[in-house]
Structures are given as structure tokens and as C-alpha cells.
Amino acid sequence: MTTVTDYGVTADGFVLKPVDVILSESFDRARAAFPGADLTSTSALRKILETAAAEDGELWKRLEDLYYANFLSTAVGDALDLLGEDTGLERAPLASTGTVTVTLNKGVEGRSYVLPQGAILVTADRPGLPAQSFGTVAPVVLDSRGTPAADVGVVAFEPGPGGDVEADKITAIDPTYRSIYLTDLGAADFKVTNKAATTGGTEQEPDGTYRGRLLGIARNLWTVEAVAQAAQGVRGVLDVVLSDPLGGVDVSQSYFDLFNFDQRAFSSERRVGQPYFFTVVVAHDFRWPWHTTGSVPGVFERVGAAVDAVRPIGIHANIVEADHIEVGVRATLVIAPGSDGVALLSAVRRRLATDIGALRLGGDVLYAQVVSAFVEQPGVLDVQGLHLRRAPAAFGRITFGDVPFQRVLAEGAVGENLVMGPTELATFVVDGEAFDVTVVTG
Template identity: 40%
Template sequence: MTSEERFGVTEDGFVVKGIDRIIADQQTRARAMFGDDVDLTSGSALRKVLDAAAFDTHELWRALESQYYGTFVTTAQGPSLDLLGRDLGLRRRELRARGTVFLTLANEEDDRRYALPQGTVLLTEPAADTPVLAFRSTRTALLSTEQRSTTVEAEAVTRGETGNIAAGTRLRLDPEWARHNLDLGAAEVQAVAQQSFQDGDIGESDAVYRARLLGVPRTVWTQEALLAQVLDVNGVRDAAVFDPLGGVEATRRTFGTFRYGSRAFSRDRQTGSPYFFDIVVAAEPGWPWNSGEALVPGVYDEVLAVVRQWRPVSIFPDVLAANQVDVGMRATLVVEAGHDEEAVKGAILDAVRASVNRLRLGHGVLHSDIVLSSRTVAGVVDVRNLRLRRFAPAFGQTSYGGGVYGGARELSVGENLDLAPDEIARFSVETSMADLQVVVA
């Protein structure tokens, strides 16, 4: 039997027997049972019975194939993937409910603009029978005397269908968050859900869930196991563990000079003696770092609580905020005639923001990636003289080799923006460092 004739579980996976092969095998058995002169033409009764049975057999083969691949995380789908996740102790998460909020400004000062940054925390009105729900804006909103109202997209802080609020639900700024992050003065901002929030009752996709299952560590105390827990905390965009004493320290004078079996390289750490390491955490925009700054739990306390459950005895973490680097750009855009120049600029800023905000800690911004993101916008013919810009880090809590402090600077054409291991890039479409000039082709 050749490899092409093997069906079922093989070295290359599960091979399904095709409908044509099933029909051919059934006709061969029919001739062996009833003789070579049996009528197997398309109009015969026996042929119709064999064809009906062949389709059922083919469906059985497909079911066996699905069951076989459903036993592996890399190929399982739907309920099969849920069962594998249950075995690993990691269930499929619900999505965060999303919708639009209508904001209105009142009691404002003349000649002043009020900026509500990305991550602005909005709360539902307190009621006796329902808990207070928290939502975060996903874009910056600008309000002024000339524009007293605007709409902004928002998402629920807590996953699940509880965030599916109805249209017309009144919201308000979190007073503690506003006190720490805004300076509204006598101005007031009123908010109402413009449409019903949706998708809170939908589970995350198979691709996202599969990636989480593949990243589940099989050990209790390693950097990978710790990161898997920290990255699952609400409000954490990325994290990194800095363990200066982990591994072999080859810089010591005695390294390579001692004799095995004669004396110890160094004494073992005694049980109970403290050992410290650092966890650098990059929070999502607007998410409070400490509890008490908003109704939303602070990232620092949430991460610390998770690490306490996983650390061994006398192992102490130092949770630090990552240095956030605002990234900008200056370029000349060549646009086809007939396209709205402002719409093209807005689409490019949105594309670049999505590209930059996906980067992780220490990952620099590549000049080629920004050019590629800009060229994907409809109507853009060319991007010329693109220069990347950077602000100084927003925080100065950590320094692991390379953190740049000081004023903003502009790079040369074609130069990449490199970041230190404790820095993370952020691009805002409202930043003053975005300077785009449009030339009609």
C-alpha cells in the first residue's frame, strides 16, 4: 500500500478518505458480492443506495478528522479548544463591551480647549439594584466653546455581558480619576451612551485564545510563568522581568578559576534570605497606576497581588512603571487628485497609531514600518522625507541601559527610533509632533 492509499491517522496527520474513493470501494464490494454484471449505473436502485451510504460515510470520516485535530491546541477549534483550555486551567475570556458615548461640555471658560485623553474613565450613575460600571475611552476627545459636544468610542473595564449597557444610559466622569488627571475648573462634562454597547457576551476568537493557551508555562516559577500572569492583569499593555542575578554571572573574578569538587564556587542562598527582582510594567493609556486614583483598580496593586501568589518564599518583586515615549512624525505626502486631504491625513495618523501602539517594551519604531502603514491608505501615492520624532520618557522610574531624558528630538530621514528595554512607544493622533504636508500628484 502506497502512502497515497493510506487513510486515517498517518505520519503526516489525519488523511480523510474522499467521496470518490468511498464510492469506488463500495462499488468494488458490490461487484464482489453480486457479481460483475450487477447494475451500478446512475439510475439503478443499488447505485442510489450506495451513493446515499457513501455520503454518510464521508461525513463520518470528516467527524473523525475533526475529533483527531481537536486534541491538539494548535489545531483545535470551538468547543474542542475550550476543553483543552479547561485542562490547562485557562478558560476563554469574554470580550469587553464597546460602544460610542456622546459628550457635552457645560460651564466652560472662553478661549479654552478641554482635552479628555485616551483612557478617560466614565462611570454609570449609582443605583440601588445595580453596581457601578466603569468604561474607558479609546480616543482623545477635544471640547471647547466652539465645539461643546462630540462622540468618542469607549469600552468596558470589566469583561463580560454586564458591560452591555443600553442606549441612553447616563455616564459621568470618575471624580477621582478626573482629580488626578484633569484640570476642568468649573467646567462640567456630561456623558450618555449614544448606542447600546455590544460584544460583551461574545468570547474571544479561537486565534486569540489559542495564542494564550500556547503561552501557558508548564513550570511554577520562571520568568515566563510570571510574565504570563502579569500580562493577564487588566490595564497591562506589556511587561518585562529584569533579574540581574539570574543565570551565571561570568563577570566575577573567580569564574573559570575554581576546581570542581575542591571548593564551592559560591555559597548557596540560605532559605529565608531576601532576593529581589524588578518587574517593569507598561500600563494602557489612562489606566491608573495606584489604587485610589479611580474606581478602576490600580495596575501596581493588581500586579503586586498576582505576583504574591506566585513568588517563592523570600522572593520580593519591585514593580516599576515603564518609561513611555511619545512618538511623532514629519513627512510630505503625495496624494492623488480628488481625495480629501484632511481625510487622508487622518487615516494615516490612525494607521500609524495602530502600528506603533502594538509595539512591546524595548521594540523600536522602524522607519520602513511607518512608510508601509502610510502607503496602505487609499489615495496616497508616495511618502517623502519621513522623519521620526520622539518626546522624552513620560516617567523616570527605571533605567536599564539606554533611557533618554531631556527634550524632544527629530531623527534623520530613514533613521529608526531605538528604544531602551524599559521604554515603550506610544503614538497619539492629537500629538503636536505630527506634521504632515500634502502635495497633490
Template identity: 40%
Template sequence: MTSEERFGVAEDGFVVKGIDRIIADQQTRARAMFGDDVDLTSGSALRKVLDAAAFSSHELWRALESQYYGTFITTAVGPSLDLLGRDLGLPRRELRARGPVGLTIAQPEVDRRYVFPQGTLIVTVPPPGERILAFRSTRAVVLSTEQPSAPVEVEAVARGAAGNIPAGRELRLDPEWARHNLNLGAAEVKPVVQQTFHDGNLGESDAVYRARLLGVPRTVWTQEALLAQVLDVNGVRDAAIFDPLGGVEATRRSFGTFRFGSRAFSRERQTGSPYFFDLVVAAEPGWPWNNGEALVPGVYDEVLDVVRQWRPISVFPDILAANQVDVGIRATLVVEAGHDEEAVKGEILDAVRASVNRLRLGHGVLYSDIVLSARSAAGVVDVQSLRLRRFAPAFGQTYYGGGTYGGSHELSVGENLDLAPDEIARFSVDTSMADLQVVVT
């Protein structure tokens, strides 16, 4: 077989016959059938028929190529990717509906600022017989007597088209969530939908869906299989398993205090005796940890239900809340003249928030990543004296070493912010730990 004839399925994939090669082959067959003197110039009738047939053949080749690559998760798109996901038992998820909501506070106290953090739960007021729909704010909002109203973007807790509620729909704060997380006093807050919500009827993108399919475990009881199920639970930002295959339980305070030369560390585990492993879960901001703290299910109970279905007999989870570390920055920005200073700072804070909030459990904040995020803003010439800051983490239930408690501190220039395995970084553009000074050139 010559190299010119290697079309279709090959070792390196599918090779499409080009339009120029199809036209040349058709002209060769026409000369063989009608003679070498046949008129194949661009204006001849036979040439026009052959060109039309060539374009049709080329489209057929492209369809064959699409069908071939549609059988692999890494290259399939659209309906082909849906079929592969159906074979794996993992259908394409719908997106969460989102839209703007106006918050208005009534009867606020004088000289008091009411902070509604990211993740504030807002629910619908349905007529009898209809279920309640819950939504979460995507950023923090501050209300006061000077600013009694403000808009905020929210997204639905549950995926699907049911979250596409119309403009003017009456909402309210989740009463249980507000009781556990806010102290409004006599003040009342009224949320109102400003525009019809959207995106709830759309499916997740091919890139996101493909990543989920590639991560589907092919085994039943492994760390990867369990994590795949836990990470799909609503409200879970990240999760990690510690001691999944047996051994010491690092959460016990006695860990590290035994004298190995003079006493046994532990007895041998007998067959059938219970074994506990640690599952550390980082929840999304504002998401309730236990049932009863809001009208939406708590993360702990949802994760526990999932793990019970996947754990082997006599193996039990110890589900623990991760420690959240709030990250801040201090720096001097050199900005070109003519740029809006506040707009530049806002763009930088948004870029830093996106970079930090993508980090997983135990992943520290790199100094170089923050510098690159700051330099990416339009008009920024240089970033000088950048220092990372950290709040003391909200104390959870785990401690694997490396965590810092009891206060916040500021790192040196060029120093990375390291986190313990049970800590996860979070950055908010509204935090007081962000201090950016602007110098105009």
C-alpha cells in the same frame, strides 16, 4: 500496506478518504457481490443508493478528522479548543463591551480647549445596591465653546455581558480620575450612552485564545510563568522582568560606578536572605497606577497581588512603572488627484498608531515599518522626507541606560527610533508631533 490504503491517522496527520475513492471502493464491492455486469450507471437505482451512502461515509471521515485535530491546541477550534483550555485551567475570556458615548461640556471657559485623553474613565451612576461599571475611552476628545459636544467610543474595564448597558444610560466622569488627571475648573461634563453597548456577551476569537493557551507556562517559578500572570492583569499593556535569576540590581544609581579591581562588588548572598527582582510594567493609557487615583483598581496593586501568589519564599518584587515615549512623524505625502487629503492623512495616522502601539517594552520604532504603514493608504504614490520624532518620556522609576530626558527631538531621514529596555512607544493621532504635508500629482 500500499499507499492507497493509508487513510486515517498517519505520520503527517489525519488523511481523509476522498469522496471519489469511497465511491470507487463501493462500486468495486458491488461488482464483487453482484457480478461484473451489474448496472452502475448514473441512472441506476443501485448507483443512487451507493452515492448516498458514499456521501454519508465521507461526512463520517470529516468528523473523524475534526475530532483528531481537535485534540491539539494548534489545530483545535470552537468547543474543542474550550475543552483543551479547561484542561489547562485557562478558560476562554469574554470580550469587553463597547459602544459610543456622547460627551457634552457645560459652562466651559471662553477660548479654552478641554482635552480628554485616550483612557478617560467614565463610570455609571447605579441605583443603590448595584455595583459601578467603568469604561475607558479609546481615543482623545477635545471640547470647547465652539464644539461643546462630541462622540467617543468607549470599552468596558471589566469583561462580560454586564457591560452591555442600554442606550440613554446616565454616566459621569470618574471623580477620582478626573481630580488626578484633569483640570476642568467650573466646567462640567455629562456623558450619555448613544447606542446600546455590544460584544460583552461574546468570547474571544479562536486565534487569540489559541495564542494564550500556547503561552501557558508548564513550570511554576520562571520568568515566563510570572509574565503570563502579570500580562493577564487589567490595565497592563506589557511587562518585563529584569535580573530574574539573581545578580546585580541595575536600578541602583551605584551600578556601573564600582572599581572592580580594587573592591568587592557585593557580598555573597546567604541562604534565606531576601532577594529583590525588578518587574517593569507598562500600563494602558489613562489607567491609574495606584489605588485611590480612580474607582477602578490601580495597576500597581493588582500586579503586586498577583506576584505575591507566584513568588517563592524570600524573593520579593520591585514593581516599577515603565517610561512612556510619545512618537510622532513628519513627512511629505505624494497623493493621486481625486483623493480626499484629510481622509488620506487620517488613514495613515490610524495605521501608524496601530503599528506603534503594538510594540513591546524596549522595541524601537522602525523607519521601514512607518513607511509601509503610510504607503498602505489608498491614493498614496510616495512618502518623502519621512522623519521620526519623539517626546521626552514621562519619567517613571527605572533607568537601564539609553533613555533620553529633558526634551524632544527629530531624527534624520531613514533613522530608526531606538528605545531603552524600560521604555515603551505610544502614538496618538491627536499629537502635535504628527506633521503630514500633502502634494497632489
């Protein structure tokens, strides 16, 4: 029995017709039109048919691209932008990045001065242009003798081409940030400048990121997804979790199906005029301040404004900052003779930053995942005595009075995962104190 294969648009999607099938069909038509025609490999007619089949093959590929350009899950480039316009969600611009030089002035000998990670830097006045704010991506430690100056990366708080500024335009620390976080400098001061222009603001988010936002967009106004979408659309927000003890937002509550919707609104019985609150736990990028600081609007205020746009009257959001838990490891790394231990540690740090940075709120740090980050590096023979760490440690679960905030490192046993609570987000600081690895040659 001969199986007939359908090509083009089918129930299973678009089936591309191969070039060999196109060529075979061309041979059949040529034999029907010219009985006894010479179709050997050296014939002129065959060469013409092969050339035409190759062109037809490219047309089929183009038809396949046009077909899959109609779906969010498969569209790319301009086709994905058009689908985004129909959905009402445009592709987001990226934030400008660059490097600034921080110089210590009037430092006291024998003392170190720290410009914290996430420090807010601002541009000088530019005629006709708004001021731009940038956040540092790592802490800077300076002293008057050994390290009076150092370079550090910066990222613009607001995405878009406005963050692309010329050289020598980032000149100061935000005054409000200075008054809150740099009160112990004394007579010392930090001078900042960017020797090169910042770039990247004219670029846009890649297809994969944009597609994920389009696929996750909520189609209804008042749902868990709609509120989460509104909060996650705020610049600097990494993840959100909604908590609703009365079941107004969380439809998984056992008594949700018991509501009489013609008599009750969003919750179990409550008194008329009594406001109803649900909780939005927000994990955010360390560079964004939680509350408005100087020229940078806070995550708390911006998430509240975004959620207000989708909440009904009388239903209010309680915006809560997630617990950002720094995680690290203590281990002995065995490397092959001749391997560069410093380079291997740098590679491991980058791998851990990527893997742990992909976790969501409540996501556990798996022991096997951390081991893989070590042993998959070329030149690593073994990793021994590996313990996962967290700082700060978990809050006390049984206590009288206030719950103590523990600043010491908590260390798990060999093979034990780090279990995160529902409001905890695991973070890995590349140069954090929780990373303690001894390198030995095998």
C-alpha cells in the same frame, strides 16, 4: 511499484480520505459483489454509490474535526473551551464599549477645556447593581462657542456582562480622578451621558487570542514564564519584561549553573534573612491608571498581587512602569488625482495604530514597516522625505546629576529605524502631534 496511502490517524497527523478515493473503493466492492454490474454515469447503482460516497466524505471531515479538537494548536470553539478547562484557564470575556456625550458647562469664553484620554467615568447608583467604571479612548477638547459638546468612545475597565449598562446610566466623572487631573477647570464643569446602551460584555475573546494564552501558560510555579504569565494575566497589561541581575529568575546568567541549590536559594550567596528583589517592567493600556484612582484599581497594585501568588517566601518583585514612547512620522504623501486625501490619511493612521500596537517591549519601529503602511493604500503614488519621530526623546545617557526628561520630538534620518530600549514600548496616538504629513497631488 504501487504506493499505499494511509488514511485516518497516521504518524503525520490525520489524513483525510478524498471523496474520489471513497467512490473508487465503492466501485471496486460493487464489481466484486456484482460481476458485470453497470457503473456508467447513467446507471442507478452508480447514483446510489455516489450519494453514499458524498455522505461518507462528510463523515471523514467530521472525524478530522474530532481528531484535531484534541490539540490546543488546532482546536476551535467548544473543543478549545474544554481543553482550556483541563488546563485551568477559561476563555476571558470582552469589555463593553459604547459612546458618551461630553458637554461643557459654564466655560469661560476664549478658553479650551480638555477631558484627557483615559478619563474615568462612572455610572449612577443602580439599585441592586454595582457601579461600573469606563475609560475614554480619546481626548475631548471643548469650548463655550465652537464645540460645547462632543462624542467620545468608552471602554469598561472590568470585562463581562456587568459593563453592559442602559442608556443615560453613565452620568459622572470619578470624583477621585477629578480631584487629581481636573483641578484647573475653575467654575467650568463637564457633563457626561450615554445616549445609547453599552454593549459587548456578553461576548468572549476569539479563538486566536484564547489559544495564544493557552499555549503560553506556564507549567511550573517559579519560572520566568510563570511570573510573566501572572503579570500578563492582569487586565490592562500589554507586555512584561523580567530583569534579575543576580540570576535568580533569569537562568541565562553566566553563573546560574554555579549555584549549589542545596545551600543557596534562587540567587548567588546572600545573608540569611536578607530579602531578594527582582524587577518586573510592565507596559499597560493607557486607559488603566498606574496607581489606584477612585473606583479603578491600579495596574501597579494588581500586578503586585498577581506576582505575589507565585513568588517564594523572601523573594520580592519590584514593579516598574515601562516607558511608553509615542511615535509618529513627518513626510510628504503624493496621491493620485481625484483621491480623497483625508480618507487616505485616516487609513494610514489606522494601519500604523494596528502595526505599532502589535509591538512588544523593546520592539523597534521599522522604517520599512511604516513605508508599507503608506504605499499599500489605494491612491498613494509615493511617500517622500519620511522621518520617524519619537516623543519624548531618549533620556540622556551621559549626565551629571539627574537625567533630564526631554519633551521635544526626536526625529530620525530618512531610512532610519526607531530603536527602542528594553523598557520602552512604542505607541501610536491616532490624533497625536507627532504625526505631520503633507498631502500633495501627483
